[in-house]
Each structure stands twice: as C-alpha cells, then as structure tokens.
Amino acid sequence: MTSYPSFSQSWRGRRSANETVAPRAAGRRTKRDDPIPAPPTIDKNSEHRVDSCESRMEIMTPFWAENSAKEVRVIVNTKNFPQAIRVEICTRPTTSYCSGNCLCEQKYTWYRLLAYDPDNDCKGIFIDWFLYPSCCACRCKP
Structure with a gap:
C-alpha cells in the first residue's frame, strides 16, 4: 500500500x-x-538583432483543449487557480530574412495542466498533456 x-x-x-x-x-x-x-549571459549586441520570423506573443488561459489522445478536456481555470500559458504564434510564412528555400514554421510544446473529462465527472480532476504553439522558427531545405 x-x-x-x-x-x-x-x-x-x-x-x-x-x-x-x-x-x-x-x-x-x-x-x-x-x-x-x-x-x-546576454550578448550585449543582441539588441541589434532581429528575429527571422514575425510572430505575436499571447498569454492565454484555456478552458477547453484536446489532449494528447485527441480527447476534449475541460481545463481547470478559475479566479483562484488560473493556469496561464505563454504562446507565440507565427504571423507570416515568409519574411525578408526567411525566404527562398526557407519558411517560418510553427513549433509546439507540451504542457501539463489540471483538467477533467466533461463526459465523465466520476474521473475527477487529473493532470493531462496539451499541445500549444511555443515559438516560430525559420527552417530551410538542405
């Protein structure tokens, strides 16, 4: 036991x-x-650099999401227990820095969040895996 x-x-x-x-x-x-x-350490010249791909950053508090098994779950998100996620979403497929054989590609990260099954309340609250956009990367064909 x-x-x-x-x-x-x-x-x-x-x-x-x-x-x-x-x-x-x-x-x-x-x-x-x-x-x-x-x-x-942060490179002192980094302020003169730009990202290759354009993106927008958001903080979201999801209420519904599809888990790793493609099942819809309700995410526990209340005033006293917020589960906020930082997402970064690509806004354009190409830019002047990322063009030709290269494309801006959305990358994703798995998050563990408290959730419950809306079809079976008897399961209670549990931790489940959910996929959210995390960054935008310039990827090139070799």
Whole structure:
C-alpha cells in the first residue's frame, strides 16, 4: 500500500535553488549533488538583432483543449487557480530574412495542466498533456 505525504509535507514552503523534487518520491525533497548552472549571459549586441520570423506573443488561459489522445478536456481555470500559458504564434510564412528555400514554421510544446473529462465527472480532476504553439522558427531545405 502506498503512503502519500500530507498536504503540509508536500506543498509547504518553497524549494531553494539546490533542492529538487525527486521523481517517484511522492513529494519528498532531495538535495542536488551538482549546483544549478548560472543562467547564460546576454550578448550585449543582441539588441541589434532581429528575429527571422514575425510572430505575436499571447498569454492565454484555456478552458477547453484536446489532449494528447485527441480527447476534449475541460481545463481547470478559475479566479483562484488560473493556469496561464505563454504562446507565440507565427504571423507570416515568409519574411525578408526567411525566404527562398526557407519558411517560418510553427513549433509546439507540451504542457501539463489540471483538467477533467466533461463526459465523465466520476474521473475527477487529473493532470493531462496539451499541445500549444511555443515559438516560430525559420527552417530551410538542405
């Protein structure tokens, strides 16, 4: 029989930079042996660069979505529990920087969100996988 930690054991407090939740540890914390690497430094010349593809960024709070099994799910999104997702959507297939044998291509990322099955309330709330647009990349044929 599996013993689950109480709410206070698994959710109280914040993790420090060198703590992580071990997979399959059911909420127990473990110390990392290796330090977390420093974030990359920002190139001082990056302000003079432009993206190859045009895109628009949105923050969305979805209420319905299709999961990884192509089943429609209701996403739990309330005033007290918002699940916001940052999406970036390609606005044009080509630009002056991305043309010829190249096209702007939409890339996607999987998100884990709390959801429920609208056809079966008995399943309760669970975590499911959903695919959302994450960035726009210029891809060229070799």
